[in-house]
Amino acid sequence: MTEFVGTAADLGAEAAATVTVRVPATSANLGPGYDCFGLAIERYDEAVASLSPSGLRVDVEGIGAGEVPTDGRHLVVRAMALAWATAGLELPGVHLRCRNRIPHGGGQGSSAAAIVAGLLLGRGLLPTGTALTDDDILQLAHRMEGHPDNVAPALLGGFTLAWTRADGTAAAVRREVHPDVRAVVFTASQSSSTHHSRALLPQQVPHVDAAANVAAAALMVHALTTDPGYLLEATGDRLHQPYRAGAMPESAALMQDLRSEGIAAVISGAGPSVLALVRSELDLNRWRRPGFVAAQVPVCTAGATVTTDRSARPTSG
Numbered sequence: 001m002t003e004f005v006g007t008a009a010d011l012g013a014e015a016a017a018t019v020t021v022r023v024p025a026t027s028a029n030l031g032p033g034y035d036c037f038g039l040a041i042e043r044y045d046e047a048v049a050s051l052s053p054s055g056l057r058v059d060v061e062g063i064g065a066g067e068v069p070t071d072g073r074h075l076v077v078r079a080m081a082l083a084w085a086t087a088g089l090e091l092p093g094v095h096l097r098c099r100n101r102i103p104h105g106g107g108q109g110s111s112a113a114a115i116v117a118g119l120l121l122g123r124g125l126l127p128t129g130t131a132l133t134d135d136d137i138l139q140l141a142h143r144m145e146g147h148p149d150n151v152a153p154a155l156l157g158g159f160t161l162a163w164t165r166a167d168g169t170a171a172a173v174r175r176e177v178h179p180d181v182r183a184v185v186f187t188a189s190q191s192s193s194t195h196h197s198r199a200l201l202p203q204q205v206p207h208v209d210a211a212a213n214v215a216a217a218a219l220m221v222h223a224l225t226t227d228p229g230y231l232l233e234a235t236g237d238r239l240h241q242p243y244r245a246g247a248m249p250e251s252a253a254l255m256q257d258l259r260s261e262g263i264a265a266v267i268s269g270a271g272p273s274v275l276a277l278v279r280s281e282l283d284l285n286r287w288r289r290p291g292f293v294a295a296q297v298p299v300c301t302a303g304a305t306v307t308t309d310r311s312a313r314p315t316s317g
């Protein structure tokens, strides 16, 4: 088991002219692990940022272009500003370019990816001597996102278990996914806001349902890392999917159809995308459904990556 260490490590102490980040999509919950489990997959948002004395310019390409705000309300910019504020500094002018491939409101961790991107860009652009630690990044991302299950795999890659401690701080550990496991993502053309999906959940659940989820979640750690033969049983959930099914009936039906054929399918994050965890190739033609685009997507093992280009650093004088 690996403690929180990401490939983004050690970049905080060096001021840079241009920083590029690549952050993976993530599927949270994985059935029984509500607000805990997350899996990083090889579908990435990329962002490049450089500083200027003043002003803000945001260019967006791909998903969200023409839809997300391009001023200080942009999620990546807000996360950059938070990184600087945490270091006791005000973010100067910025030129940010985003190339997005993660659907927004699709249950594939777009908001977590944007937050992680902004925090890592902000850290990479900080002046020398004002470093933020990896744990600072996790805490800030958790604070912005509100739950840790997407931000943890976005940072660390692989399969993560993340939790919120009694004092409100987040923690995460990373496990290697069994090499036989492949992810198939059924991306929904519809979107749903996570905020709205969370409001559908009850304040209390029957004890028997909680007990079933505890058993499934424990089994899931074994199934995903050691014996994928248990994946179908391990992905059963009674805490969130049943309460959200009415709001995403097509997703719930697709998940049930897959499961009835022995395929370990779950609602991805807060939906409406569906994730299947399989051991052999899935016939994607056979599982074509209106409103969904299916693709086999490898597990992302590296997590977020940061590239720093100091060659374009402005010279003084």
Ligand SMILES: Nc1ncnc2c1ncn2[C@@H]1O[C@H](COP(=O)(O)OP(=O)(O)OP(=O)(O)O)[C@@H](O)[C@H]1O
Pocket (backbone or CB within 6 Å): 026, 028, 045, 064, 068, 074, 075, 076, 098, 100, 103, 104, 105, 106, 107, 108, 109, 110, 111, 112, 114, 150, 192, 193, 194, 195, 268, 269, 270, 271
């Ligand atoms: N790359 C981005 N740039 C700017 N804003 C973004 C970006 N990605 C996501 N957002 C904002 O986050 C919203 C989606 O967040 P939300 O938490 O509802 O869904 P999600 O993160 O895609 O799904 P889930 O949390 O279920 O995995 C978008 O509508 C947009 O406002």
Ligand SMILES: N[C@@H](CCO)C(=O)O
Pocket (backbone or CB within 6 Å): 028, 029, 034, 035, 036, 109, 147, 149, 150, 194, 197, 198, 240, 269, 270
């Ligand atoms: N655990 C979260 C994941 C969404 O990002 C939820 O299901 O609301």
